Amino acid sequence: MSALDQKIIGFDLWQLALPVVSARDHGIGRVEGACEIVVLRLTAEGGAEGFGEASPWSVFTGTPEASHAALDRYLRPLVLGRRVGDRALIMEQAAQAVAHCTEAKAALESALLDLIGQISALPVWALLGGKCRDTIPLSCSIANPDFDQDIALMERLRDDGVGLIKLKTGFRDHAFDIMRLERIARDFPEFGVRVDYNQGLGIEQAIPQVLDVARFRPDFIEQPVRFHHFDMMARLRGLIDVPLLADESVFGPEDMVRAAREGICDGVSVKIMKSGGLSRGQTVARIAGANGLMAYGGDMFEAGLAHLAGTHMIAATPEITLGCEFYQASYYLKEDILETPFQVRNGQVVVPDGPGLGARPDLGRLDHYAVRKPG
Ligand SMILES: [Mg+2]
Numbered sequence: 001m002s003a004l005d006q007k008i009i010g011f012d013l014w015q016l017a018l019p020v021v022s023a024r025d026h027g028i029g030r031v032e033g034a035c036e037i038v039v040l041r042l043t044a045e046g047g048a049e050g051f052g053e054a055s056p057w058s059v060f061t062g063t064p065e066a067s068h069a070a071l072d073r074y075l076r077p078l079v080l081g082r083r084v085g086d087r088a089l090i091m092e093q094a095a096q097a098v099a100h101c102t103e104a105k106a107a108l109e110s111a112l113l114d115l116i117g118q119i120s121a122l123p124v125w126a127l128l129g130g131k132c133r134d135t136i137p138l139s140c141s142i143a144n145p146d147f148d149q150d151i152a153l154m155e156r157l158r159d160d161g162v163g164l165i166k167l168k169t170g171f172r173d174h175a176f177d178i179m180r181l182e183r184i185a186r187d188f189p190e191f192g193v194r195v196d197y198n199q200g201l202g203i204e205q206a207i208p209q210v211l212d213v214a215r216f217r218p219d220f221i222e223q224p225v226r227f228h229h230f231d232m233m234a235r236l237r238g239l240i241d242v243p244l245l246a247d248e249s250v251f252g253p254e255d256m257v258r259a260a261r262e263g264i265c266d267g268v269s270v271k272i273m274k275s276g277g278l279s280r281g282q283t284v285a286r287i288a289g290a291n292g293l294m295a296y297g298g299d300m301f302e303a304g305l306a307h308l309a310g311t312h313m314i315a316a317t318p319e320i321t322l323g324c325e326f327y328q329a330s331y332y333l334k335e336d337i338l339e340t341p342f343q344v345r346n347g348q349v350v351v352p353d354g355p356g357l358g359a360r361p362d363l364g365r366l367d368h369y370a371v372r373k374p375g
Helices: 064-079 087-097 102-120 147-160 174-187 203-214 230-239 253-262 278-290 304-315 363-368
Strands: 008-019 024-026 029-031 034-044 049-054 135-137 139-142 164-168 192-196 244-246 267-270 294-297 320-324 348-350 370-372
Touching: 008 064, 008 363, 024 164, 034 064, 034 102, 049 064, 049 102, 049 304, 064 087, 064 102, 087 102, 102 278, 102 304, 135 304, 135 320, 139 147, 139 192, 147 174, 164 174, 174 192, 174 203, 203 230, 230 244, 230 253, 253 278, 267 278, 278 294, 278 304, 294 304, 304 320, 363 370
Parallel strands: 139 164, 164 192, 244 267, 267 294, 294 320
Antiparallel strands: 008 034, 008 370, 024 029, 034 049, 135 348
């Protein structure tokens, strides 16, 4: 019997509330107090364990309660008793078993890949096709309603060698956005600057405000309008001479096909929490690349476990050339959940080479921050 024929016999869930250091405003919503995530542990007959994280945001992808229910009630029966090596079939059935709930499916595929990696002594990037990069440039989001605190954060980022920032706009007023862009251009010229509206602009404001922001020539402007306004995204793209990225308009490969066909963007933010897994995230990036579009490694409000899954996915996906935003474990959570810290060196995320995801959560911290826990 092959090691990958062994059955999955354990399926445990923790729903966590992880305290954060500040409020953050992102276009259509605010995060304050805590990030809420769900952690899945799969156990195989031989005793190997694999972990995955679902990181929802209620105004964007869904709720932690829905992630927990999707895993606990609808996906658990699909997984228990199955062979470890049947990842593709399990994920196909998971897609049919419950609609949406993409973060729960991302947690499931992460845990399956981690488990297979632990058993086969291969890193997840090897299971996803092999490695195309050893490090990924890190971008940190500037999203604090108190800009003085963000100035302190940018000084810390500069000291740490981080070269990319993403200014979150559209949550207060246009004057606040322009004031911050001017301050950053004057006081932090070394940063590559991206701008992300998180759908924050109404149709009536979008054209003048986006044209105004494009004058600062950011690397790109992301998702100025609501996800369903494909026509306005296409129109804005034609009016500005900096790249326009789609985020909320593109969850999975099916959205990417439509986005490319309708010409709504120059690139896409790929997130495993939107696509419903690492493999589908790779497919989004490949459709983008095949259509001559760029790809960026986005994330939700995540802990280090989800960062690791995203890191392996990007490490195995050449089309994702614009870096990543896996900053929360280092700069936003009061305490991350990993036993060994998520590795960022000189502003670069370091791709792990150990088996599976390359690090595991500290079970004591899972219990400490649990709103709900196993048994
Ligand atoms: Mg975004």
